[in-house]
Amino acid sequence: MGSENLLRTHEVAALLNVHPKHVYRLLKKGLPARRVGSEWRFAREEVLAWSGGRDWRAESAEPESSVPALAEGAPPALVAANGDVAVMVLLAMAAKRGPALIGFVQADKSAGAEFLAAGDVLATGAHAGSFPTHLGKERVVRIHLVQREVGLLGRSRPRPPKVRDLARLKLASRPPTAGVRRYLDAALAAERLDPEAIHRHALLLPSHLDVVCAVAAGRADVGLASRAWGDRMGLSFHRLATEDYGLLVKAKNLGDPRVVRLCEVAQSKEFRSEVGAISGYDVEGAGDIRYDA
Numbered sequence: 001m002g003s004e005n006l007l008r009t010h011e012v013a014a015l016l017n018v019h020p021k022h023v024y025r026l027l028k029k030g031l032p033a034r035r036v037g038s039e040w041r042f043a044r045e046e047v048l049a050w051s052g053g054r055d056w057r058a059e060s061a062e063p064e065s066s067v068p069a070l071a072e073g074a075p076p077a078l079v080a081a082n083g084d085v086a087v088m089v090l091l092a093m094a095a096k097r098g099p100a101l102i103g104f105v106q107a108d109k110s111a112g113a114e115f116l117a118a119g120d121v122l123a124t125g126a127h128a129g130s131f132p133t134h135l136g137k138e139r140v141v142r143i144h145l146v147q148r149e150v151g152l153l154g155r156s157r158p159r160p161p162k163v164r165d166l167a168r169l170k171l172a173s174r175p176p177t178a179g180v181r182r183y184l185d186a187a188l189a190a191e192r193l194d195p196e197a198i199h200r201h202a203l204l205l206p207s208h209l210d211v212v213c214a215v216a217a218g219r220a221d222v223g224l225a226s227r228a229w230g231d232r233m234g235l236s237f238h239r240l241a242t243e244d245y246g247l248l249v250k251a252k253n254l255g256d257p258r259v260v261r262l263c264e265v266a267q268s269k270e271f272r273s274e275v276g277a278i279s280g281y282d283v284e285g286a287g288d289i290r291y292d293a
Contacts, residue, residue: 146245
């Protein structure tokens with residue numbers, strides 16, 4: 001059956017006489033569906049056969065604020081990430097929508113991927129160059145959040161720090177396991193500076209926020225972090241790269257109501273308005289489900 005003959009989520013909701021949000025709950029109950037790009041699609045005959053004439057409207061009558069039932073063995077309601085501003089806004093907005101609050105675990109990309117693979121978190125932050133298709137044997141997909149700028153931040157305005165200056169400045173950077181390190185290491189190599197030598201005396205900090213705090217407090221002259229955090233601290237910025245940033249989840253958990261909530265918040269006008277107003281972010285496509293090749 002061609003995808004043009006398949007029903008979209010809102011059409012299935014109308015067919016079963018339920019709210020569109022409840023269609024995602026029915027996925028957990030076994031509603032047959034398939035992925036077409038970033039969307040769920042449904043065959044009308046399969047939906048009708050599966051529903052068997054049951055009154056799904058009555059079964060969906062529980063208040064939206066009730067705690068959703070989770071599948072046995074579902075991961076805890078935790079997101080592992082490096083403290084990106086967009087993630088902090090996402091989680092704060094998700095918490096306002098009711099119970100099943102989603103907590104935060106500080107982790108770089110390597111540690112976060114390990115947590116997700118082990119089932120210790122629901123989702124983990126990931127950015128360009130770190131979008132795996134599988135963790136172990138399990139398929140993972142990405143909830144796209146933003147395109148973000150990352151680079152060097154300093155206290156001097158309007159002149160931002162330059163890569164060539166790092167040989168004589170105190171640097172606040174990230175560990176080798178942090179994805180943003182590859183941009184700085186490549187820029188150092190392009191200036192014929194040894195990344196290992198530069199980092200030998202650098203402060204290696206666990207998050208973008210820790211980096212900008214170190215620069216703002218005078219413990220470092222220059223730091224490697226996102227423009228969004230630097231702008232909040234009033235720091236000057238020199239861009240090294242622009243990259244996609246989002247959350248990885250296991251494909252089997254796409255119907256999890258907590259994952260659905262994260263997608264709904266990311267797609268909301270409120271999220272796109274607030275995050276889109278922050279320097280260094282582009283929110284085009286926020287909330288899209290992306291299957292990376």
